[in-house]
Amino acid sequence: MIAASEPIQRPSEAKLLVIGRGGALEHWPRSALVELLQPGDLLVANDAATLPASLAGTHVETGRSVEVRLAGRGSLEPNDVGRFLAVIFGAGDFRTRTEDRPLPPEIEPGDRIRLGPLEATVESLEHHPRLAWIRFGGAVDEIWSGLARHGKPIQYAHVRQPLALWDVWSPIAGPAAAFEAPSAAFALSWKMVSAMRVKGVELATLTHAAGISSTGDPDLDARLPFDEPYRIPGYTADAIGRAKERHARVIAVGTTVVRALEDAALTEGLIKAGTGLATRKIGPATRLRIVDALISGTHERGTSHYELLRAFVPAGTLEDMERQLDSRGYRTHEFGDSILVEKAVEEVRPGGGELR
């Protein structure tokens, strides 16, 4: 697929590939999404606002330049901004593909990293020379201020111009929680939300700390997604309960929503309001308990997003999807086109029990 290289969240020509329950594929303009929804459907989207998670700075012990990308956090509490899981790159910036970025200098627990107005201390390495838990010094408000002033959104080599924070905040962005944009929500305009309301389609949100999509390091990429905290509001838990009662579809907007809801369902059996930490990977062996359909970007084989699609449809359907995405000129990545995939009917679902 072609990489979408302009940071436009809702280009008028955006496409939508629809994968029906029986595996049939249809091509739609994405602007017609509401036409494909049925009265009673519940859309659940991730309202996490994207953090300026890329911080340029200096490894104090060696004096060498580094880029720190925040990639994980223990919880979504506003006060919990002291400690982050971070991927540390050597010198350079986003114009170099992550695959080609040099390793950082050797980093050890106790090392300090100066990041503009912020200073972080390395707490521990996570079994990899560029993955570490770091802790910022200073009061909570000072850390937020430092991130706001010095941080930039994580950039992509396939997007020509530097991304500003407004490029990566979806229209429904709320709590500041995502390390990279929960980009499926880029497709939602407020006009669409309005049209959904008129049609009797409900919209609810949860907040999931969407992590980084790729580090360029095969060992680290194999560990993605990292553990991601989420919060499900009471309204959303109730809306899901009501949707299930009336046998309506629960449609996740974004893979992070699938991850949060299915994690919550496995922990609790049903969706309750509250917070959690999504630790499981979703793949072919996952039995989806809550989510009936997914609106997402177009994903390529080998990514964790693609693996997640295998929980919805059999391998053969995904191969059909790949062929169609390629032959019809669909664009991929954050600002690319979308798919709407409905969970296959039981008979054609791949076998297998649940993951853990």
Next chain:
Amino acid sequence: MTWRVAITGGTAGLGLALVREFLERGADVAFVARGSDGVVRVAQEFPRAHGIIGDVSKKEDIHRIALQILGALGGVDVLINNASDLGPTPLQLLADTECEDFERALVTNVLGPFRLTKALLGSLAAQARENGGAVVLNVSSDAAVTPYAGWGAYGASKAALHHLSRIWDQEGAGSGVRWLSVDPGDMDTALHAAAVPDADRSALKRPEVAARELADAVAAALEDAGVVALEDAGGAALEDAGGATLEDAVTRAGQGGPQETRRGRRHEENDRGK
């Protein structure tokens, strides 16, 4: 529940009074202002409030401000766009107004509130889904509807803000987010002194009185939407300092304009010189 309130222009005049008023009512408060000295001073005076340095007239600052508001508070139930620019000081006839002064008034009083509201709308709408309602209060002026000579830049910008509030309230009707456009009256503030240096200050409304009226208006809108009220520590009695009642002072942005209220009269009484 504890309301989460963000206030721009929060280190002086009405904004500072609003910070104090909402804190007294038990809300979590984040305030924004341009000057770091002022932000530090107010944050020291009110340790529970979160001070944010930022300029709402700068496009580059808006998302940084929004990030810090969302970071500090976790979400927003109430946004008060209070920061205002008077335009040229001393006031000028339109024919003598430099376009840069007019631009600064427009970007501070219209585009800034528009951008900040847009950046926080996802959170406001989520709060409204969860709790029943959320409020954006845009601080208006009688100059938004009455064409006072000498107040061209300010008046035109406030007229635009008032209309913006009304349209947004129409469009947002289904979301649970309400837009209020409120004229706080002529207050004894630095902005008023810059505009009317020889005004009789004793005839002007005290900012804390206006702040209480605005907070009451926000409370009424939230309660109307079914949001559980804060405990009102300040007492609900409305002081009639400016000759206005609450009904006069508040216009639900979607329901009629300030034409239908008595605003403007006070200006004629107090500041005939305008």
